[in-house]
Amino acid sequence: MSEGPELSEAEAFAAEHALGVLDGSERARAEHRMARDPAFAADVEAWTARLTPMLDAVRPVAPSASVWSRIERALPANDNAGGGVAFWRRAALGGFSLAAASLVAAVVIVGQRPPTPLAPQAPPPGQLLNARIDTPKGDHLFVAAYDPTRQAVLISSLVPPGAGAGHVHQLWLIPADGRPRSLGFVAPGASVTLPVSTLLAGLADDRATLAVSVEAPGGSKKDGPTGPVVAFGKLSKI
């Protein structure tokens, strides 16, 4: 746990961003970093979750009755705003940006992106493939995305940090041919980017599945999982 004398520089920066003490340019730097560094985004999200309960102590106060009618009047304008709502609704089916770029990123960054309408029938090349990696019971353990442009899988573990000591979580890509290929390891609570070889990259499509097995330290010594596969999820297009 955090018995060390200090927070790491990255985590301290994430905590400061969640708390709100950064000035304008540092804040912009933090938001930029969240967009491209899932581990950092996860730190910001974790710190936001730690600090937000401060709001629980705030006393409720009834707003004027007129506020609701103002909100209602403002809604149709949104619906007509360049297909923005429809775009986000489609985009949400993938859910990657919320998961990996975190709740805060969704609030802070996504809101600033222009509502570019996408042609749903013609996804651009290099489109992310997403997977929610769940237990058979439906517990949500990992969120991952394959980025064909970077040839890498970005994965965030939602397993509490420090859980499962003495074991490692190994990520597998199971392409259409059914043979699992190891992609690497993800520590509980961590977000990592795992490179995918060019050979494997051709197999990472929407017929492939990502799976996580629990292995002894060092990982499986075989070509496939040795320990139990605890969670899996299909790669799918946004």
Place this chain on the structure above:
Amino acid sequence: MPRIADGDRAALRQLYEATSAKLFGVCLRILSNRDESEDVLQEVYITIWRRADRFEAGRASVMAWISTIARNRSIDRLRARGPLAYAEPVEELEIADETPGAQILLEAAQSGEALGKCLSELDDRTETVIRTAFFEGVTYEVLAQRMDTPLGTVKSWIRRGLLKLKGCLER
């Protein structure tokens, strides 16, 4: 939330009925101004309407998600007021933060209990600085000016405080 994401206005209305007093309280706590808080509250529900599809159950409670939107929007508004908004000295804020006993009991019953306990384990100065930063989004620079303390000192109070907080919450 899924109903709101599908464009169901009645569902947004229900959410508004159930949560607007709480979120208005958050805006008011940060902005201390009714008119501005109502403007922000309106923005908050429109944001919820547009982003309901980004909400993932299981990653955060609805209340935490929408409270975070209310806090962020209010702080944006506060920052837009410019540096004059930060003229209030910390001492006055401390008095404003003084809550009567019954209120504290009520608060302790809520889910902020663990965090509240951990915050109170910090020394008073650190607790105040962290609470002030959270509720006002004031920068290190402003905190340092207000407290007439070097920026580096304020920064190390906060970083040490956050580290302790994390340790305490993990216990």
